[in-house]
Amino acid sequence: MRQTERHAGGLRAALAIARRDLVEFVRDRRTLFITLLLPMVTYPILALSTALGLRTASSEIEAQRAPTKIVVTVSGPDAIALVDRIGFVEKKTTGSGREGWPSAIEMEAVTAADARGRLDQGVADLWLEAPRGCIAALDADGTVAIPVHLPPGRPPNRRVRDQFDAVMRSLAEDVRSRRIQLAGLPASVLAPLKLVFVDGLEESRPPPAHSIMSTLAGGVLVLLAVLTLTGAFYPAIDAIAGEKERGTIETLLIAPCGSRDIVFGKFLAVFTVTLATLAANAVSIAATAAVSRRFLPADITMALPDSAVVAILVTVLAFAGLAALSAATCLAVTTASKSGKEAQNTLTPVILLVSALAGTALLPGMRSDSLLAAVPFSGQVLVSRGVFAAGEAGPHAVPAVLGPLAVTLLSAAAGTWLLLRATASMLTDEDILFRGGDVAGAGFNRPGRRTRPNVVQGVLPIVAGLAALWYVQGISPDDLVRAIPLQQTAAVILPLLAVTWWQRVDIRQTFRLAWPGGAAGPATWWGGVGWLVGAAALGAAVFVIGATTLLAVKGTVLSDEARLLSNKLLELMESQPAWVSWGLMAALPAVCEECLFRGWVQSGFAGRAESRQRVVAAIVAQAALFAVFHLLPERMPQTFFLGLVLGGLTHASGSLLPAIVCHIAHNSMPLALLAAGLPRWALPASVGCLLLGAVLLTNGSRGRSRMEPLE
Amino acid sequence: MRVAMIEVVDLVKHYRASDGSVVRAVDGVSLAVHPGEMVGLLGANGAGKTTTLRVLATLLKPTSGTARVAGCDVRHDPVGVRRSLGYVSATTGVPDRLTAREIFSSFGELHGLEAAGLAARVERLIEVLDLASCADRPAGRLSSGQRQRVSLGRALIHDPPALVLDEPTNALDVVGARDLLSFLAQLRGEGRAILLSTHRLHEIENRCDRFVIIHGGRVLATGTRDELLAAWADGQGAELEDAFFAALAGGGAG
Numbered sequence: 001m002r003q004t005e006r007h008a009g010g011l012r013a014a015l016a017i018a019r020r021d022l023v024e025f026v027r028d029r030r031t032l033f034i035t036l037l038l039p040m041v042t043y044p045i046l047a048l049s050t051a052l053g054l055r056t057a058s059s060e061i062e063a064q065r066a067p068t069k070i071v072v073t074v075s076g077p078d079a080i081a082l083v084d085r086i087g088f089v090e091k092k093t094t095g096s097g098r099e100g101w102p103s104a105i106e107m108e109a110v111t112a113a114d115a116r117g118r119l120d121q122g123v124a125d126l127w128l129e130a131p132r133g134c135i136a137a138l139d140a141d142g143t144v145a146i147p148v149h150l151p152p153g154r155p156p157n158r159r160v161r162d163q164f165d166a167v168m169r170s171l172a173e174d175v176r177s178r179r180i181q182l183a184g185l186p187a188s189v190l191a192p193l194k195l196v197f198v199d200g201l202e203e204s205r206p207p208p209a210h211s212i213m214s215t216l217a218g219g220v221l222v223l224l225a226v227l228t229l230t231g232a233f234y235p236a237i238d239a240i241a242g243e244k245e246r247g248t249i250e251t252l253l254i255a256p257c258g259s260r261d262i263v264f265g266k267f268l269a270v271f272t273v274t275l276a277t278l279a280a281n282a283v284s285i286a287a288t289a290a291v292s293r294r295f296l297p298a299d300i301t302m303a304l305p306d307s308a309v310v311a312i313l314v315t316v317l318a319f320a321g322l323a324a325l326s327a328a329t330c331l332a333v334t335t336a337s338k339s340g341k342e343a344q345n346t347l348t349p350v351i352l353l354v355s356a357l358a359g360t361a362l363l364p365g366m367r368s369d370s371l372l373a374a375v376p377f378s379g380q381v382l383v384s385r386g387v388f389a390a391g392e393a394g395p396h397a398v399p400a401v402l403g404p405l406a407v408t409l410l411s412a413a414a415g416t417w418l419l420l421r422a423t424a425s426m427l428t429d430e431d432i433l434f435r436g437g438d439v440a441g442a443g444f445n446r447p448g449r450r451t452r453p454n455v456v457q458g459v460l461p462i463v464a465g466l467a468a469l470w471y472v473q474g475i476s477p478d479d480l481v482r483a484i485p486l487q488q489t490a491a492v493i494l495p496l497l498a499v500t501w502w503q504r505v506d507i508r509q510t511f512r513l514a515w516p517g518g519a520a521g522p523a524t525w526w527g528g529v530g531w532l533v534g535a536a537a538l539g540a541a542v543f544v545i546g547a548t549t550l551l552a553v554k555g556t557v558l559s560d561e562a563r564l565l566s567n568k569l570l571e572l573m574e575s576q577p578a579w580v581s582w583g584l585m586a587a588l589p590a591v592c593e594e595c596l597f598r599g600w601v602q603s604g605f606a607g608r609a610e611s612r613q614r615v616v617a618a619i620v621a622q623a624a625l626f627a628v629f630h631l632l633p634e635r636m637p638q639t640f641f642l643g644l645v646l647g648g649l650t651h652a653s654g655s656l657l658p659a660i661v662c663h664i665a666h667n668s669m670p671l672a673l674l675a676a677g678l679p680r681w682a683l684p685a686s687v688g689c690l691l692l693g694a695v696l697l698t699n700g701s702r703g704r705s706r707m708e709p710l711e
Numbered sequence: 712m713r714v715a716m717i718e719v720v721d722l723v724k725h726y727r728a729s730d731g732s733v734v735r736a737v738d739g740v741s742l743a744v745h746p747g748e749m750v751g752l753l754g755a756n757g758a759g760k761t762t763t764l765r766v767l768a769t770l771l772k773p774t775s776g777t778a779r780v781a782g783c784d785v786r787h788d789p790v791g792v793r794r795s796l797g798y799v800s801a802t803t804g805v806p807d808r809l810t811a812r813e814i815f816s817s818f819g820e821l822h823g824l825e826a827a828g829l830a831a832r833v834e835r836l837i838e839v840l841d842l843a844s845c846a847d848r849p850a851g852r853l854s855s856g857q858r859q860r861v862s863l864g865r866a867l868i869h870d871p872p873a874l875v876l877d878e879p880t881n882a883l884d885v886v887g888a889r890d891l892l893s894f895l896a897q898l899r900g901e902g903r904a905i906l907l908s909t910h911r912l913h914e915i916e917n918r919c920d921r922f923v924i925i926h927g928g929r930v931l932a933t934g935t936r937d938e939l940l941a942a943w944a945d946g947q948g949a950e951l952e953d954a955f956f957a958a959l960a961g962g963g964a965g
């Protein structure tokens with residue numbers, strides 16, 4: 001009903017709602033505490049505990065590095081000679097050659113009994129036994145074994161051992177030089193290669209404490225992401241769930257403006273508060289960092305990059321996008337709730353999820369110069385970390401992070417827009433407004449018999465499947481003959497069977513169990529065959545084009561995981577009969593995944609009415625989940641595209657069969673190519689098949705949109 | 712022939728319950744309210760009163776039938792309906808942290824009122840609703856009666872010709888209810904069409920011009936107080952409540 005009034009209130013109404021909500025937020029002490037006070041106390045406390053820890057750690061490092069005097073007793077027939085030789089090496093070694101040495105070495109030659117007594121009394125740190133002829137042997141050849149005794153009954157002093165090792169390394173160096181000289185070889189035999197760094201990189205090597213600071217900076221960015229989301233938490237609850245609880249939401253809904261204007265106004269208010277939280281966090285971080293310079297060790301505080309201003313600016317921009325995304329996320333989640341308490345219960349797992357997402361940015365190998373910058377909440381942390389790292393490499397490296405910044409901002413804007421659209425749709429949903437429980441809770445209730453799952457129920461088997469996949473890794477056998485059926489059973493079949501039984505949906509409608517008839521007319525046998533043949537051609541084409549594109553963009557370089565998987569698949573194809581390989585690689589995953597994604601998930605996302613916008617959103621969303629489900633980042637674009645094609649096929653044909661055939665054809669291509677090789681005409685033929693498929697899909701979709709909904 | 716300000720014809724509203732069954736909340740209700748008329752919508756809990764009023768307020772979409780306010784159809788011109796309608800429900804609250812003055816101003820802005828005219832309108836409402844002493848106090852610190860008057864003022868900010876109230880006296884004491892109904896009578900005198908639902912029949916027995924009794928989503932009886940008493944109650948001293956129960960019993964609710 002509200003679609004016809006989209007421009008009725010417009011920006012003016014949105015601004016009026018934003019002003020009204022902001023006044024309410026400002027008068028709420030809880031919001032003020034979360035927005036302003038919490039950041040102001042969080043970072044000083046964090047800095048205080050960190051500074052104490054760093055100072056302790058730094059002191060320990062310094063203490064371990066500080067040279068000390070060591071006392072060594074030497075016994076045995078060649079004791080005096082060994083003491084003399086070490087004394088000689090001590091006098092000879094100077095400058096950097098004494099790195100790691102003690103400040104002084106006190107050595108004395110005594111009897112074995114005296115040596116043991118001194119070691120037991122703690123007078124000596126070490127006791128060496130010099131066997132007869134050891135010095136002569138050192139000057140000849142072979143390896144001389146010198147027994148070393150440590151003090152009994154107490155743990156050996158690591159520092160003494162390290163410093164003594166350094167002295168012995170110098171003695172060994174001296175022995176090598178003597179042997180080279182005796183053999184008439186030049187001294188360069190021992191140093192055949194010397195690296196000379198001409199661009200000063202050697203000097204700019206970060207100090208040891210730098211890694212601590214880098215880790216700390218990553219942690220602060222994750223904390224900033226979580227606290228920024230927290231800034232949107234209470235305002236969003238207050239803005240919608242709170243209004244429902246107070247009974248004031250109806251007064252807004254009967255104002256002469258559209259639901260999108262209402263949602264946009266509320267978004268502006270929550271976004272403003274979230275930005276204020278971000279600003280308070282930024283100010284607190286800056287103030288805390290300025291003060292902490294007085295307390296942190298010097299080598300840590302000097303680790304700020306040269307282009308710190310640019311880095312801070314990029315971080316603020318990236319996190320402004322995160323603030324928008326946070327505000328929209330919290331609004332969307334709370335819109336499905338009927339009370340503040342319910343909204344808190346729903347938002348708490350979201351905060352945990354966001355924390356995990358932001359935390360993944362700290363994992364080794366996560367780089368901002370990839371599509372990972374587009375991942376919500378991880379991307380912003382990655383980009384910010386990247387710009388600080390680039391700043392350390394020099395100001396000239398900073399422009400390289402502008403691309404990832406643009407990606408993360410665009411991703412945040414797109415995510416925000418989609419979430420606000422969903423919120424506007426949910427805001428006027430009669431079921432959510434006036435009847436029943438909240439949508440989030442509905443996924444966990446066993447409903448009466450219904451034709452299709454809803455959106456939340458649509459996601460449930462994927463979440464359960466991913467968790468099951470993780471657990472199965474622990475018991476999964478190495479050979480794919482057993483591993484593939486086990487993984488498909490755990491990740492797809494069991495979750496799908498469980499939700500289908502629990503939700504009591506109409507299996508025929510949900511999984512589109514019908515002969516593909518298209519939309520143009522009644523289903524005919526030959527028409528269906530046409531769909532299946534076209535789908536098979538489309539699947540093969542998508543594989544060839546996807547693989548060719550991947551090779552062109554990425555080359556043959558694969559991640560470790562992808563290489564391992566490819567090797568295992570090749571091994572499977574070579575070791576098993578063709579029908580076994582085909583069944584495991586092509587047929588089984590295709591049937592299982594089509595039932596899950598194009599059957600259950602797409603039906604749930606498309607809803608009963610199947611409006612054009614809803615169907616497009618459902619196809620895109622299930623394709624995204626399909627790509628994520630495959631867990632290999634380099635394959636995600638190709639898998640996403642395949643998901644779009646399969647989703648379009650299912651909708652256009654009104655049947656799951658073409659998608660299954662298309663998926664099987666797609667998965668069969670590696671086997672076919674291994675057997676027959678890649679003919680020259682494969683790529684042009686694939687493009688032709690793809691175009692033909694696109695035309696078929698477009699025609700089918702047009703027809704479908706004219707049809708009555710399935711129910 | 713007088714044109715109805717609020718008009719409902721064969722209104723049907725069905726929805727699907729959580730167990731999958733279809734609930735017929737409103738099943739063919741028709742009624743009309745003319746300018747300068749106050750009509751009471753009577754019915755037991757679950758009769759379909761609130762659903763009917765929510766459809767009129769454009770909060771629910773009708774399954775079939777028509778509902779119009781000032782000639783605007785709720786399905787095709789919901790914004791027109793909202794511009795002509797003031798709506799107050801039993802669950803309608805007021806924002807606790809805003810003052811009456813701020814609430815009136817913000818809703819005036821939402822209705823597109825210009826600043827100068829809005830300020831005058833706010834002052835006028837504060838005066839007629841007797842809110843001068845508490846106009847700048849947060850609504851969370853007002854009494855139930857004062858809050859209900861603020862709610863009514865919010866519904867009247869754009870000077871609508873039609874007013875729909877769902878059990879407006881529920882949270883009020885006897886004095887508050889009498890004052891509110893007196894004020895509604897005053898609004899009727901200004902030519903507004905008023906449709907209100909209530910369980911407290913004695914309060915509106917002598918204030919409404921006509922009554923519509925509904926049950927199970929259907930209209931059981933309609934008419935003035937005297938017409939209803941003549942049709943459904945017998946004997947001297949009968950009250951509207953007697954006619955109401957008789958109508959329910961006759962309609963199969965007994």
